[in-house]
Amino acid sequence: MPETPSIRRYDEPAGGWGALRAVGTHLIEQDIPIKGTTTLLRMNQPEGFDCPGCAWPDPKHTSSFEFCENGAKAIAWEVTTRRCTPDFFAAHSVTELAGWSDYDLEMAGRLTHPMSYDAASDRYLHVSWEEAFATIARHLTALPNPNMAEFYTSGRTSNEAAFLYQLFVREYGTNNFPDCSNMCHEATSVGLPQSIGVGKGTVLLDDFDKTDCIFIFGQNPGTNSPRMMTSLRNASRRGVPIISFNPFRERALERFQAPQVPVEMLSLTSTPISEALHQVRVGGDIAVLKGLMKVMVEEDERARADGAAAILDWDFIRGHTTGIEALAADLKATTWPDIEARSGLTRTAIEDAAHVYMRAERAIVVYGMGLTQHRHGARNVQQLANLCLLRGNIGKDGAGICPVRGHSNVQGDRTVGITEIPTPEFLARLEARFGFKPPQAHGHNVVTALDAMRRGQSRVFFAMGGNIAAAIPDWQVTHDAFRSLDLTVHVSTKLNRSHLVHGKEALILPCLGRTEIDRQAGGRQSVTVEDSMSMVHASRGMNRPASEHLKSEPAIIAGIARATLGMRSVVDWEGLVADYDQIRDAIEAVFPIFQGYNARIRVPGGFHLTSTARERIWATPSGKANFLPYDGLAEDPDPTDPDVLWLTSVRSHDQYNTTIYSMSDRYRGIFGRRDVLFVNEVEIARLGFAAGDRVDLVAASEDGIERAVRGFELVPYAFPDRSCAAYYPETNPLVPLGAYDPMSFTPSYKGIPIRIRPARPAGEAF
Incomplete structure (x- = not known):
C-alpha cells in the first residue's frame, strides 16, 4: 500500500537493514516473495541473467548475492504477477489513464498483448502481431523520405537487438537514431574522444582494489549504481581517501552498511565513505576542476623552481600529450575570487582536495550525470580528463577516468551501431557484410528529432523500449509534437507515460523481459550486454514469459523488417532470429573488436573490449592525448537578478x-x-x-x-x-x-x- 505522505529525518546509513526491508517490501508488493527471491539468486551470475538496472560491472568471482536494493526493485517490477491485459484497456480510456501517476501506470503490471489505439473509443484495442507489423509497414513505406521516421533506442536493449535494429533501419534508409544516450552520457561520447581518443572509461573493476585515491563528481552511487558501494567500502576500509563533490550530502557518499557483511549488520556499524564531501553549487563543477588544476600547476611551477620534485607527471605529459601550455595559461588567468564564487567552495577546501590528489600515485576519477547534463557537459568531461592527464592517471593500473553509465546496456548499444553519426569505416563494413548501401548522411539525435517532429518534418516515431515522453525536456512543446505524428510505436514491458502521449495511430508491442526465457526456432537463446567498464557478457533468462503473446526484441525487429522491406531486403531475418549466434557472427564481421565473440561469451565473466586509451594509444588526430582548456567557469544565474x-x-x-x-x-x-x-x-x-x-x-x-x-x-x-x-x-x-x-x-x-x-x-x- 502507498505510504502516508510525510517528511521526516532518516539517520540510518545507506544499505544495511533499510535496504533489506525495502527488498522484502517490494517483493511482497508484487506478490512474488518466493519467485522473486529465486530469481534474484540468478542475477549477475555467470549462468544467469544480467540486471536490467544499472551498468555497474560484475566481479570476477561472484558471491551468491550479486544484486543490490535497486536491482531487486527492478526484478520485482519485471517479475510481478500483475498483468496489463486487453481487459484493463477496455476498462480505462487513454484520457483517464493520462490522469494517473507514473507509479500507478506501471503498477498496472506486465503488458500481455499487442495493442492498437482506437480514436473512436479513446482506448487501446488488442490486435494480432501480423496486423501490428502491417500497420508499421504501411506508414513507413508511405513516407516520401525515410528520414521522416525516427527510431529511438533505450539502454535496456541487448547487443543482439540493437544490432538488428540498426541493420533494419539502415536498410530502410535512414540514420535517424535518437537514443537515450543523447539525454545522459552523450557528453562523454563527444567530449572524451577529443581528449583521449575514446568515448568510454579507462578503468576496470580491479583498479578500485589498486588505487590510492578516488574522486567522485556528480554521482550518487547509493541510488544510481548501489553495487559500486562494495568497491567504495573496500577502498575506504583499506585507507584510500575518497573525495566527493556533489550539491547533496548523499547518504551513500557519507556512510554505508554492507548487507553482505554479517559483522556490520549485526553490530549496526557502518563504513565511512568520503573523507571529504564538498557541496558544490549547481553548475559550478568546472570552477572546482579549474581550481584543483590551478593548485597543481602553480605548486608544480614553484617546486621545480626550488629544485624540488615535480607535482605533475612531466614524463607522461611530454611523451603522451599536447596542449599543456594553453591549459596552464588559462588556469593562471582564472582568479580565486571567481572560482570561489562560482563553485560555492572556499579556496582552502579546493586546495586541501588538490593535495590529496597530488599525493596519490594512482587516482580514479568517477563521474555521473551531475556533470554531463549541463549546457557545458562535454566541457565538464574534458576538464576531468585534463585533471587525469596532469598526473598521468590514464593508462596505468589503479588509475583512470570512470564515467558511470546508467542503463545496463546503454554503452553496448552504441558499440554495435546505434548512432546517428556513423563513421564511413563502419558503414563500409556493414555494406561488405550484407550487400546493401547504407545511408551516409548523419541522422537525428533526440533534440534534433524532437525539433523535426515539432516542425512536421518527421511523421513516424518508433521506440525500442524506454519512456521517452517522460524523459524528454519541454513537455509543453514536445508532447504536442508527438501528438501531431501519424504513428507512434513503443516496444515495452510495462505501461508508461509514452503510451498516452501518442500519434494519430499508435501501437504498444509487448516484449520479453531480461529475466524471461527466450526460445526461438534454434532453441533457447542468450543475449549479451556491455557494462560501464566495457566488459561484454551473456545474459540468459530463467522465468516463464509473462504472456504467451510476448515476442523477443530481435523477433519484433525481424517481423517489422520483413513486413516493411519485403523481397527487397538482402538480410536473412529468419536465420538471424532463429539463432542469436548468427547475429553475433555478423556483429563480429562488422566490428572486429568482437573477434571470437561467440566463444568468448561462453567463458564465465565474458571479455573486455580493449580501450586504446587504457593502453596509452591515443586515437586522436594528433596521435596524443589533448589538454583542452575551457575559456570560462560555468553558466551562472543572472547575478543582477537575485530571484533566480x-x-x-x-x-x-x-x-x-x-x-x-x-x-x-x-x-x-x-x-x-x-x-x-x-x-x-x-x-x-x-x-x-x-x-x-x-x-x-x-x-x-x-x-x-x-x-x-x-x-x-x-x-x-x-x-x-x-x-x-x-x-x-x-x-x-x-x-x-x-x-x-x-x-x-x-x-x-x-x-x-x-x-x-x-x-x-x-x-x-x-
Missing part, C-alpha cells in the same frame, strides 16, 4: 530513470510523495518564504513560452546557496528544448535557471 535559482533534477532512491518504484525517497527523508523542492533555509528566508510553503517553479527562459510546474512544498535541506533541487522527470517541463550542450546536444536537466512564486491555481498566468 539554479535547479538540478534528481532521482529519488525508489526510482530508476523514469520508473517510479514507490513515491518515497528514504535517504532524503521524503515518504509517500514527490512534490517537494529542496532549498536551504537561508535561501527560503531570503526569497520571502517559509518552510512548508507551496510554490510554483517557473523557468527563467526568455523565449515567450511560460514553463511552470505547480504546487511544490519547500523543504529545508543542506544545500548550496542560489541552488535548489527537485525530482526528475517532474521538472523536465522547465527545460527548454533549446537548453542543451552545443557539443553533445545533451539537455541541461542538471542546470535549470528558475524563479519560485507562491502557488497559484492551474491555468492562472504568472
